[in-house]
Amino acid sequence: MRVLVVNAGSSSLKLSVLDADDEVLAARMIQRWSGGQEAGPIREFLSRTPHVDAVGHRVVHGGPRFTTAVWVDDSVLAELDSTAELAPLHNPRAVAAIRAVSGLLPDTAQVACFDTAFHATMPAPARTYALPREWNERWALRRYGFHGLSHAYAVRRAAELVDRPLEQLRMVSCHLGAGCSLAAVLAGRSVDTTMGFTPLAGLVMVTRSGSVDPGLLLWLLRHGGLTVDDVEEALEHRSGLAGLSGTSGDLRDVLVARAAGDPYAGLAFDVFIHRLAREAAAMTAATGGLDVLVLTGGIGEHVPLVRADVARRLEHLGVAVDGDLNARATGDADISAPGAGASTVVVTAREDVEIARQTRALRRARAQEPRATQRTR
Numbered sequence: 001m002r003v004l005v006v007n008a009g010s011s012s013l014k015l016s017v018l019d020a021d022d023e024v025l026a027a028r029m030i031q032r033w034s035g036g037q038e039a040g041p042i043r044e045f046l047s048r049t050p051h052v053d054a055v056g057h058r059v060v061h062g063g064p065r066f067t068t069a070v071w072v073d074d075s076v077l078a079e080l081d082s083t084a085e086l087a088p089l090h091n092p093r094a095v096a097a098i099r100a101v102s103g104l105l106p107d108t109a110q111v112a113c114f115d116t117a118f119h120a121t122m123p124a125p126a127r128t129y130a131l132p133r134e135w136n137e138r139w140a141l142r143r144y145g146f147h148g149l150s151h152a153y154a155v156r157r158a159a160e161l162v163d164r165p166l167e168q169l170r171m172v173s174c175h176l177g178a179g180c181s182l183a184a185v186l187a188g189r190s191v192d193t194t195m196g197f198t199p200l201a202g203l204v205m206v207t208r209s210g211s212v213d214p215g216l217l218l219w220l221l222r223h224g225g226l227t228v229d230d231v232e233e234a235l236e237h238r239s240g241l242a243g244l245s246g247t248s249g250d251l252r253d254v255l256v257a258r259a260a261g262d263p264y265a266g267l268a269f270d271v272f273i274h275r276l277a278r279e280a281a282a283m284t285a286a287t288g289g290l291d292v293l294v295l296t297g298g299i300g301e302h303v304p305l306v307r308a309d310v311a312r313r314l315e316h317l318g319v320a321v322d323g324d325l326n327a328r329a330t331g332d333a334d335i336s337a338p339g340a341g342a343s344t345v346v347v348t349a350r351e352d353v354e355i356a357r358q359t360r361a362l363r364r365a366r367a368q369e370p371r372a373t374q375r376t377r
Contacts, residue, residue: 001020001054001363002018002019002020002025002050002051002052002053003052003053003055003056003355003359003360004017004046004055004056004105004108005017005055005056005058005352005355005356005359006056006057006058006097006101007057007058007352007355008033008058008090008093008094008096008097009090009093010089010090010093011032011033012029012030012031012032012033013029013030013033013042013093013097014028015027015028015029015030015042015045016028017049017050017052018352018353018356022350022356024352025049026045026049026050028041028045030042033093039100039101039103039104042097042100042104043104052108053109053363054108054110054111054359054360055105055108055110056069056111056113056355056356056358056359057094057097057101057110057111057113058094058113058351058355059091059094059095059112059113059114059115060087060090060091060114060115060116060199061083061086061091061114061115061116061144062115062116062117062144063079063083063116063140064142065079066079066112066114066116066117067116067117067120068117068120069112069113069358069359069361070111070362071109071111071362071366072098072110072111072112077095077098077099080095080112081095086198087199094112098110098112109363111359113149113355113359114148114149115146115147115148115149115150116145116146117148118145118148118149118151118183118190119143119144119145119146119148119183119193120190121189121190121191122143122145122192122193123191126143126191126192126286127142127143127144128143129141129142129143129196129197141197142197143195143196143197143201144195144196144197145181145183145190145193145195145196146179146181146193146195146199147175147179147181147183147195148183149351149355150297150349150354151173151175151181151183151185151190152354153347153349153351153354153357154175154294154296154347154349155171155183155185155188155292155294156188157347157350158171158173158292158294158343158347159188159292161332161334161345161347162291162292162334162343162345164291166187166188167187167188168187169187169188169291169292170185170186170284170287170288170289170290170292171185171186171290171292171293171294172184172185172283172290172293172294173185173294173296174276174293174294174296174300174310175296175300175349176276176295176299176300177206177300177349178205178206178207178298179199179205179206179208180194180202180203180204180205180210180276180297180299181193181194181195181202181203182194182202182203182276182279182280182283183283184283184284184286186286191286191287192283192286192287194211194283200235200236202279203275203276203279204240204241204244204271204272204275204276205240206240206241206242206249206250207236207237207238207239207240207241207242208235208236208240209234209235209239209240209243210240212235217231241268241269241272244267244268245257245262245264245265245267245268246264246265247265247268251269251299251306254268254269255303255305272306273306273309273313276306277309277310277314280314281317284317290314290317290318290319291342291343292342292344292345293310293311293314293319293342293343293344293345294345294347295307295310295346296347296348296349297349298349300346300347301347301349304326304327304329307321307326307329307335307344307346308321308323308326311326311344318340318341318342319340319341319344320336320337320340320341320344321335321336321337321340322335322336322337322338329346331346331348332345332346332347332348333345333346
């Protein structure tokens, strides 16, 4: 079963075709995609690829309704349109991609896979905000969590690397890229995470602030002469590593400036590591301990210094990495030091594999349904 995976970003569109063994048969990154329904680049890609049996779409926010992958129909699209403002940079583009691909492949099943769905298993104490109950109920306010497709793949792959059943493991999964989040995973299920109602909460990121005292934001609005739009733009695009260091925020640029003696870049890196280690330790309170620390995403996969610094700060939890293994790690790797109380593994981010897995699972489930049930849909 071949699956076309469609990953709509805030300004780009990534397309790939995976075969039944998750081998990539074709791939293309459309760097500048407006999010309109223009189908030219997609049509060109499909003209050069093998026939596909289903299409899996990444959708960042499933809102309160979608807690698993779903077949796309008019009601699903209408719900996604109505909740677009929950993820205004991503959800409208995902919906546009769904409509564009549906127009090109009208007879091929379309599946929506949600980044928030992995965290739907969080227990009520972890997902509930201590806000007026009527607010929570009226506006479905809760901690949704994000990067779920990445976390879901990473923890399954990590269990394979340490050769232990996923159901027996207490894990902290670290997705570290332009956006950063942690997931506390117990027996394969998310029980806590660092992001919240939006992807702004939690760790320091490339341009996003992570968690900030809400009272500070109220003070800025009342006394700093800033508008809501001013604050939103700064929190999303001019904070994080970029805001602290004065660089682009790309960690590679921060490290170059730090090595040259720039004190602001040095502080930015230290703040990033401090928050990462602090939140990773906090995640273990939800799992009751730590068996495996998982590092994925561009930073997690490619920056040994981050892995080493975080490991040193988590020694009290049994984390220790082998210096040579850490320095030489490429692709998926166990970099644990001999005798470490908890394993540390690096996993290449593969959201495409997770999307294809969920798409195939949904298609198999439909194939097993009685035909009468299928006809009523």
